[in-house]
Amino acid sequence: MSHLVSLVFLLPLLIFLFQGQLKRITALVLIFAIAITSSYLAFQVLSSGVDVRLTIPLIGQFILVFDNLSSFFILIINFVVITGALYSGSYLKPYIETKPNISFSLHYVCLVLLHFSMVLVCLAREGLLFLTAWELMTISSFILVAFDAEHKTVLKTSISYLIQMHIGLIFILAGFFWVEKQTGIFGFDGLPAYFLKYNNIPVFLLFFVGFGIKAGFTPFHTWLPEAHPAAPSHVSGIMSGVMIKLGLYGILRVCTCLHSDFTTIGVIILIVSLHSGIYGIMLAILQRDIKRILAFSSIENIGIAGIGIGTGLIGLGESNLILVILGFTGALLHILNHSLFKSLLFYSAGTVYWATHTRNIEQLGGIIHKMPKNSIVFLIGILSLCAFPPFNGFVSEYLIFYGLFYGIQSSLPFHIILFITSIIGLALISGLAMFCFTRVFGLGFLGNPRTKYEAKETDFSMLFPKILTIIIIVSIGFLPAFFAKAVSNVVMNSFTLNGTLIYSPICFCSLNKIALVSGIFVIISAAVLLIRYITLKNRKNSFQPTWGCANPGVSEANQYTSTSYTSEYSKLTRPIIETIKDYDVITEDEIFPKKRKFKFRSIDRIKTKVVDRFSLSFVSSLRSLARLQTGYMQHYVLYALVFLIFMIVITFFNII
Amino acid sequence: MLAFILILTVSLFFTGLIGRTKSIFSGRKGPGILQPIKNIILLFRKSGVFSTSSSVILQIAPSIAFGAVLTAAMLIPFSIHGSLISTHFDFIIFICLLGLGRFFMIIAALDTGSSFEGMGANREAFYGMLLEPAFLIIMASFCIITGTYSFETIFYTIGQYHIEYILTSILAIFVFVNIALVENSRLPVDDPKTHLELTMVHEVMILDYTGFDLALIQLSNFLKFAVYGTLIANCLIPAQWNIGFQILLLILIQALFAITVGFIESFRARNRINKNIQYILAISAVAFIAFILALIVNKHTI
Numbered sequence: 001m002s003h004l005v006s007l008v009f010l011l012p013l014l015i016f017l018f019q020g021q022l023k024r025i026t027a028l029v030l031i032f033a034i035a036i037t038s039s040y041l042a043f044q045v046l047s048s049g050v051d052v053r054l055t056i057p058l059i060g061q062f063i064l065v066f067d068n069l070s071s072f073f074i075l076i077i078n079f080v081v082i083t084g085a086l087y088s089g090s091y092l093k094p095y096i097e098t099k100p101n102i103s104f105s106l107h108y109v110c111l112v113l114l115h116f117s118m119v120l121v122c123l124a125r126e127g128l129l130f131l132t133a134w135e136l137m138t139i140s141s142f143i144l145v146a147f148d149a150e151h152k153t154v155l156k157t158s159i160s161y162l163i164q165m166h167i168g169l170i171f172i173l174a175g176f177f178w179v180e181k182q183t184g185i186f187g188f189d190g191l192p193a194y195f196l197k198y199n200n201i202p203v204f205l206l207f208f209v210g211f212g213i214k215a216g217f218t219p220f221h222t223w224l225p226e227a228h229p230a231a232p233s234h235v236s237g238i239m240s241g242v243m244i245k246l247g248l249y250g251i252l253r254v255c256t257c258l259h260s261d262f263t264t265i266g267v268i269i270l271i272v273s274l275h276s277g278i279y280g281i282m283l284a285i286l287q288r289d290i291k292r293i294l295a296f297s298s299i300e301n302i303g304i305a306g307i308g309i310g311t312g313l314i315g316l317g318e319s320n321l322i323l324v325i326l327g328f329t330g331a332l333l334h335i336l337n338h339s340l341f342k343s344l345l346f347y348s349a350g351t352v353y354w355a356t357h358t359r360n361i362e363q364l365g366g367i368i369h370k371m372p373k374n375s376i377v378f379l380i381g382i383l384s385l386c387a388f389p390p391f392n393g394f395v396s397e398y399l400i401f402y403g404l405f406y407g408i409q410s411s412l413p414f415h416i417i418l419f420i421t422s423i424i425g426l427a428l429i430s431g432l433a434m435f436c437f438t439r440v441f442g443l444g445f446l447g448n449p450r451t452k453y454e455a456k457e458t459d460f461s462m463l464f465p466k467i468l469t470i471i472i473i474v475s476i477g478f479l480p481a482f483f484a485k486a487v488s489n490v491v492m493n494s495f496t497l498n499g500t501l502i503y504s505p506i507c508f509c510s511l512n513k514i515a516l517v518s519g520i521f522v523i524i525s526a527a528v529l530l531i532r533y534i535t536l537k538n539r540k541n542s543f544q545p546t547w548g549c550a551n552p553g554v555s556e557a558n559q560y561t562s563t564s565y566t567s568e569y570s571k572l573t574r575p576i577i578e579t580i581k582d583y584d585v586i587t588e589d590e591i592f593p594k595k596r597k598f599k600f601r602s603i604d605r606i607k608t609k610v611v612d613r614f615s616l617s618f619v620s621s622l623r624s625l626a627r628l629q630t631g632y633m634q635h636y637v638l639y640a641l642v643f644l645i646f647m648i649v650i651t652f653f654n655i656i
Numbered sequence: 657m658l659a660f661i662l663i664l665t666v667s668l669f670f671t672g673l674i675g676r677t678k679s680i681f682s683g684r685k686g687p688g689i690l691q692p693i694k695n696i697i698l699l700f701r702k703s704g705v706f707s708t709s710s711s712v713i714l715q716i717a718p719s720i721a722f723g724a725v726l727t728a729a730m731l732i733p734f735s736i737h738g739s740l741i742s743t744h745f746d747f748i749i750f751i752c753l754l755g756l757g758r759f760f761m762i763i764a765a766l767d768t769g770s771s772f773e774g775m776g777a778n779r780e781a782f783y784g785m786l787l788e789p790a791f792l793i794i795m796a797s798f799c800i801i802t803g804t805y806s807f808e809t810i811f812y813t814i815g816q817y818h819i820e821y822i823l824t825s826i827l828a829i830f831v832f833v834n835i836a837l838v839e840n841s842r843l844p845v846d847d848p849k850t851h852l853e854l855t856m857v858h859e860v861m862i863l864d865y866t867g868f869d870l871a872l873i874q875l876s877n878f879l880k881f882a883v884y885g886t887l888i889a890n891c892l893i894p895a896q897w898n899i900g901f902q903i904l905l906l907i908l909i910q911a912l913f914a915i916t917v918g919f920i921e922s923f924r925a926r927n928r929i930n931k932n933i934q935y936i937l938a939i940s941a942v943a944f945i946a947f948i949l950a951l952i953v954n955k956h957t958i
Contacts, residue, residue, distance in 0.1 A: 365769070366709075366769070368711040368712075368713070369711060372711075372712075379713075383756075383759070386755070386759065387752060388752055388755065388756040388759065389749065389752055389753065389756065394752060398745070398748055398749070398752075401745060401748050402744065402745050402748075405745055405748075405795075405796060405799055405805065406805070408796055408799065408800060409799070409800065409803065413951075416800075416951065420793065420796055420947060423789075423792055423793070423796055424789045424792070424793065424940075427751075427788040427789040427792045428785065428788075428789055430752075430755070430788070431755075431784060431785030431786070431787075431788045431789075432785055434755060434758075434759055434762075434781060434784065434785060435778075435781040435782060435785050438759060438762045438763055438766070438777065438781050439778075439781075441763055441766075442762065442763045442765075442766025442767070442774075442777065443766060443774075446711060446713060446763060446766050446767040446769070447709060447766055447767065447768070447769030448709050448769040509743075510743040510744040510745070513741060513742075513743035513746075514743065514749060516741060517727060517730075517731070517741055517743075517746075517749050517753075520727050520730065520741070521723055521724060521727040521753065522723075524723040524726055524727055525719055525720045525722075525723030525724070527723075528719040528722055528723055528872070529716060529719045529720075532719055532868055532869075532872075535700070535868060536703065536704050536867075536868060539702075539703035539704065540703050541703050541704040541705070541706065542703075542704075542705050542706075543705075543706050543707070543708045544705050544706070544707065544708065545707065545708055545709075546707040546708070546709050546710075546768040546769055546770045546864055547707075547768075547770065547772075547863045547864055548770065548771060548772075549772075549853065554770075554771060556769070558771040559769050559770070559771060559774070560766070560770075560771065560773070560774020560775065560777075560778075564774065564778075565774055565777075565778045566778070568778065568779070568782060568929075568930070568933075569778075569782060571930075572933060
C-alpha cells in the first residue's frame with residue numbers, strides 16, 4: 001500500500017513522456033487534482049472549525065494537519081497557482097520554437113512540484129517533513145526562475161536566489177535544532193513546550209530571520225527585486241502572490257505557539273514591517289522595469305501585512321481582544337488581497353512584456369491604445385493595490401487602520417507613540433504607492449508610444465485567468481463583511497489568549513457601511529458618466545492635438561519621462577536612497593559636443609552597504625582558505641595524515 | 657441629510673466669494689458672487705474637445721473624481737446633526753475617496769502625453785502623499801480626546817465640550833485650512849491665476865479639458881472647499897445652540913474661510929516650487945503638535 005502511495009508522488013514525471021500541449025494539460029490536471037483534494041479538506045476544516053489529521057504511510061508515517069491557518073493559506077495557494085497555470089500556456093507559446101522540449105517538461109514538472117510543496121509546507125508539522133517540503137519549494141521555484149537561463153543575468157540571479165534561500169533555511173534549521181535540544185521534539189509541535197519554559201526571544205528571532213528571508217522583510221529583501229523580473233511572469237505571479245506569503249505563514253505559525261512576550265515580539269515585527277513597507281515602496285518609485293517595481297511593491301505589501309501581525313501581537317500582550325482580531329484579520333485579509341492583485345498585476349505586466357518584449361516604462365507608453373483590455377485589467381490591479389474603494393485592497397488596509405486607530409486609545413505612552421508612528425507610516429505607504437503607480441500607469445500605459453514597438457491585444461486564454469482574479473477582487477470589495485468574518489474565524493481558531501480561545505468582540509458591521517459607500521460611489525459615478533454620455537452624444541465633439549503652448553511640433557519625445565516624474569521626489573529622498581547620474585561632462589574645449597549617454601539609477605543601500613559587504617568579506621575570507629588547495633598530491637596526502645593523527649589524539653584523550 | 661444639503665448649497669457660492677474678496681482688495685469692480693456658477697452653466701452647454709493622444713481615461717476621469725468627492729461629502733456631519741452615512745473610522749474612507757479622485761485626475765493628465773501635464777501630475781501626487789498623514793494625525797488626536805471613532809461622534813463630542821477642546825480645535829482648524837488650500841491648489845502652494853505652465857500644479861493638469869468635463873472638475877473643487885469649510889465649522893459650533901443659529905454660524909464661518917482664502921491670495925506671493933514640500937511638511941508638524949496636545953489634555957480630563 002505504502003508503495004502505491006509513493007507512486008502518486010512520481011506522477012509529475014509523466015510530463016516528460018508527453019509532447020507539446022499535452023505537457024501543459026497533464027500539469028493542469030495534476031494541479032487541479034492537488035487543488036481539489038486540498039481545497040475540499042480545507043473547506044471542511046474552515047466550515048466546521050475542527051482540525052483534520054491525515055496519516056500518510058510513506059517511509060515511516062507522515063502526519064498532515066489541516067487546521068484553520070493552514071486551510072486559509074491552502075485556499076490562497078490553490079487559487080493563485082491555478083490562475084498561474086492557466087496563464088502559462090499562452091505566455092510560454094512564443095518560446096516553443098526557441099526552447100528544447102526538455103526545458104518545457106522541466107518547467108511544468110516544477111510548477112506541479114511547487115504547488116505540491118507549498119501545500120505540503122502548510123500541512124507539515126513534523127520538522128523533517130516541513131524542511132523537506134520547504135526545500136522542495138525552494139528548488140522547484142529555482143528551476144522555474146531559471147527558465148530563461150541562456151541569459152547570463154537570469155542564471156546569476158537564480159543562483160543568488162538559491163543561495164539566499166538556503167541562508168534562510170540555515171536559520172530555520174537552527175531554530176528547530178535548538179528547540180529539539182531542549183524539548184526532544186523536532187518540529188512545530190515542540191515550540192509550545194519550549195516557549196513555556198525558556199526565553200522566547202532568541203528562538204523567535206531565529207525563525208523570524210529564516211522566514212523573513214522568504215517573506216522579503218527588509219533587510220532580507222535583496223533577492224526579491226532580482227528574482228521576480230528574471231522569472232517568467234506566471235512564476236513571478238505565483239512567487240510574489242503566494243510563495244513569499246509562506247514566510248509570513250511560518251512567522252504566524254511560530255506566533256501561535258507563543259505564551260508570553262507578545263508585546264516585545266509584536267513591537268519587533270511592527271518596526272521591521274514599517275521599515276519594509278516604507279523602504280520597499282520608496283525604492284519602487286525609482287525603478288523603470290515594471291516587474292521590478294512590482295517586486296519592490298511586494299516588499300511594501302509584506303510590510304503592510306506585518307503591521308497587522310504586529311498590531312495583533314501587541315493586542316495579545318495587552319489582552320485587548322479588539323486589537324487582536326483587527327490586527328490579525330487585517331493581516332490575513334491583506335495576505336489574501338495581495339495574492340490576488342499582485343498576481344493579477346504580474347500577469348498583465350507579463351502580457352505587456354509578451355507583446356512588446358520590453359518591461360522598461362521609458363520605452364513603452366500608449367499601451368492602452370493597443371491593448372485596451374489588458375490595460376484596464378492593470379488599472380484595476382493598481383486601484384486595488386493603492387487601497388481605493390470599491391476594490392479589495394481598501395478593505396484590508398481599512399481594517400489595519402482601524403486596529404491602529406483603536407490602539408492609540410492605549411494607556412501606555414510607548415504604545416501610543418508606536419501606533420501613531422504606524423498610522424503615519426501606513427498613510428505614507430499608501431500615498432507613496434499612489435505616486436509610484438500613477439507613474440507606472442500614466443507613463444507606461446497612457447500617452448503616446450515612446451519608442452516604436454509592436455503590440456496587439458491578447459486572446460481570451462490569457463485574459464481568462466485575470467478575469468477570474470478580478471471577480472474575486474470585486475467580490476471582496478463589495479462583500480467585505482462576509483470575507484472579514486470568515487478570516488476572523490481563522491484568527492479565533494488559531495490564536496489563544498492565556499490558554500483560552502478568543503472570541504470576536506466586533507461584528508464587522510462597519511464593513512457593511514463601507515460596501516454601502518463603495519456602492520453609492522459607483523452608482524453616482526455611473527450616473528454622472530451616463531448623463532455626460534447623453535449630453536455629449538448629440539454635440540459636435542472634436543479631436544485636437546494636445547496643447548503644447550501653441551507649438552505644433554510636439555512629439556513623443558516631449559512627453560514627461562519617468563525620471564523627470566520622480567526628480568522632485570528623488571531630491572527629497574537623497575539622504576535615504578542614493579541616485580547616481582552617469583554622464584561625461586562637456587569640457588570647455590569641446591566646441592561641438594559629441595553624442596553621449598546619460599544613465600540614471602538608484603541604489604539600494606541595504607544591498608550595497610550591508611548584504612554585499614558582508615558577502616564579499618565572506619568570499620574573501622574563503623579565498624584565504626583556498627591557499628590550502630595547492631594542486632600537489634603530496635600536500636593532500638599530508639592533510640589526510642594530519643587529520644588521522646588529529647583523530648587518534650582526540651580519541652586517545654577521550655574528547656569525543 | 658442637513659449636512660449634505662448645506663455643503664451643496666455653500667459650495668455654489670464659495671469660489672465666487674473668494675473672487676469677490678480678491679477684486680475688492682485689488683480695487684477692481686470684479687465679477688459677482690454668482691459668476692463661477694454662470695461659468696459652469698456655460699461650460700455644461702459646450703461640446704467637447706479631446707486630445708488625439710488620449711484614451712478613455714481622459715473622458716471618464718472627471719466624472720469619477722466628481723463622484724468620489726460627492727460621496728466623500730456624504731460622510732461629513734454638521735455639528736450634532738449627523739451625516740448621511742456614518743460608520744467607524746469613516747474618515748479613512750473619506751481620505752481614500754479623495755485620493756481616488758486625485759488618482760484619476762493624475763492619470764488623466766498623463767493620458768494626454770503632454771509635455772507639461774506630467775509636471776502638474778507629479779506635483780499633485782507628491783503633495784497629496786504628504787498631506788494624508790497630516791489629516792490622519794488630526795483625526796487621531798480627535799479620536800484620543802473624544803474617545804470616539806467616527807466623524808459624527810467626534811464632532812458631536814467636540815460640539816458638547818468645545819471650550820475644553822478649544823486648543824486642539826484651533827490647531828485642527830489651522831491644519832484643515834492649509835489642507836484645503838493645498839488640496840484645491842490655492843496660494844501659497846499653487847496660483848490658479850498664473851499663466852506660466854511651468855509653475856502650475858492643478859491648472860496644468862487640466863489644460864486639455866473643456867466643456868462638460870471642465871465643469872465637473874470645477875464643481876468638485878467647489879465641493880472640496882465646502883467640505884473642508886464644514887469640517888472647520890464643526891470644530892467651533894456649540895452643540896447647545898438652536899439649529900437656526902448653528903446654520904447661521906456655519907454660513908458665517910464658511911464666508912470667513914472664503915474671505916481668508918481671498919485675503920491670502922491678494923497679499924501673498926506663491927511659494928517657490930521647491931519650498932512647497934517644506935510648507936506641507938510644516939502642516940504635518942502642526943498636526944503632530946495637536947496630537948501631543950491631545951494626549952496631554954486627555955491625561956488631565958480622565
